[in-house]
Amino acid sequence: MKNFIPDNISEHENVFDVLKERGFIEQTTDEEAVRELLGKEKIKFYIGFDPTADCLHVGHFMQVIIMMYMQKYGHTPVVLIGGGTGMVGDPSGRQDMRQMMTVETIDENCRQFKKLFDKFLDFDEEWKYEGNEGVYQPGHENKTPEPGKAIVVNNAAWLRPLNYIEFVREIGTHFNVNNMLRAECYKQRMETGLSFLEFNYMLMQGYDFAVMARDFGVKMQFGGNDQWSNMLAGKQLSRKWNEIDVEAMTFALLTNSEGKKMGKTQKGALWLSADRTTPYEFYQYWRNVADADVEKCLRMLTFLPMDEVRRLASLEGAEINKAKEILAFEVTKLVHGEEEAIKAQEGARAAFGGGAGGNAANIPTTEMAAAEFEGEGKGLLTLIKDLGLVPSNGEGRRTVEQGGLSINGEKVTDPKTMVTLDKFADGELLIQKGKKKFQKLVIK
Secondary structure, three states: OOOOOOHHHOOOOOHHHHHHHOOOEEEEOOHHHHHHHHHHOOOEEEEEEOOOOOOOEHHHHHHHHHHHHHHHOOOEEEEEEOOOHHHOOOOOOOOOOOOOOOHHHHHHHHHHHHHHHOOOOOEOOOOOEOOOEOOOEOOOEOOOOOOOOEEEEEOHHHHOOOOHHHHHHHOHHHOOHHHHHHOHHHHOOOOOOOOHHHHOHHHHHHHHHHHHHHHHOEEEEEEEHHHHHHHHHHHHHHHHHHOOOOEEEEEOOOEOOOOOEOOEEOOEEOEOOOOOOOHHHHHHHHHOOOHHHHHHHHHHHOOOOHHHHHHHHOOOHHHHHHHHHHHHHHHHHHHHOHHHHHHHHHHHHHHOOOOOOOOHHHOOEEEEOHHHHOOOOEEHHHHHHHOOOOOOHHHHHHHHHOOOEEEOOEEOOOOOOEEOHHHOEOOEEEEEEOOOEEEEEEEO
16 A cells, blocks of 8 residues: 555544545535535545646646545546547646647557556556447446546547547537636637637537546546536536446645745746756755745645644745745655655755765766867857756856856856866766856766
């Protein structure tokens, strides 16, 4: 049993109260009904994940944490992987249409998603959905999931085989186009252009909810605030089509004090895979959050008791850095394991001038051929761009000219600097960008 959440996480017994205490809950279809349902029954609930990449990022991780809480309190998470909806693409929160992926890419992304979910949730691997005969004949599960175990299902099972005429006759008749166009996910795209392909997405997600409610008793859908219109569509379809009452609940997106989504780095998304975002980079992201965001991140991304969260968030001045270290360590431990979290923490301490336990061996390291630095050497701007310290030569030039770059502890202010072999000490070079970003370069 994956036991990430301690028993003393909360004094509440109803998971609804726990989630509310941690500040997750934003909207519910009926708060009183939802709270009563989660207190009286152990239910199946689902969260959908479209396989837009081959890896989960921090935005997904918020939803994973919700499922971990629900599993801790005895409910059955249904991880819905969107092998069907992923072929259309969710227009919610987007200014343009998603890039189309091949079926092979979508299926491979689905497989990679499942591997990452296995790190955080216990699954009943014997459970499976045994399909249906289109929109008219209900499908079924092969068994009741083991208590305390999650299950995973791919909506490709019921979306890809659909007969389009049957679908629009049976399902499309329950959707009012005027109401759909008032939905936020469509409204914001009307000026730039909304494809008919994307317009179908709400029908497909609503159908997902209705199928699972009908075929294996799913009673709730959870998701981010940006999914509210699609979730309401599923609730209404279940009632109109199958006379089944279901509920929905949305959660706050992880945003900073300025209202911007967290989890974006200079290199792009903050991924949960060490191959895409190293444990050190992951640790450093949380170590460097703004003071105003510490309390929210501790509350939502760690399983520290609320008393401890409040104590750490109340620290001021230089003391708040202790809270940031704990935040970074706890989140990195959860995603990458305790050993990697310790390495990342030691690397960060070494890079920031040592301190107890500082270990320079854990600073992110890149190897390059010595031949690149022979003779006139390699241009500094090219080097820091290749190392991912800056996204472009222009940004690199500004960083250097403004005194934001050091090599082996000495500031470099000439963007025309060439990095040659004689700058390496024992085959190593330490490059520092700003106060908090370090990269060790080793020649081979």
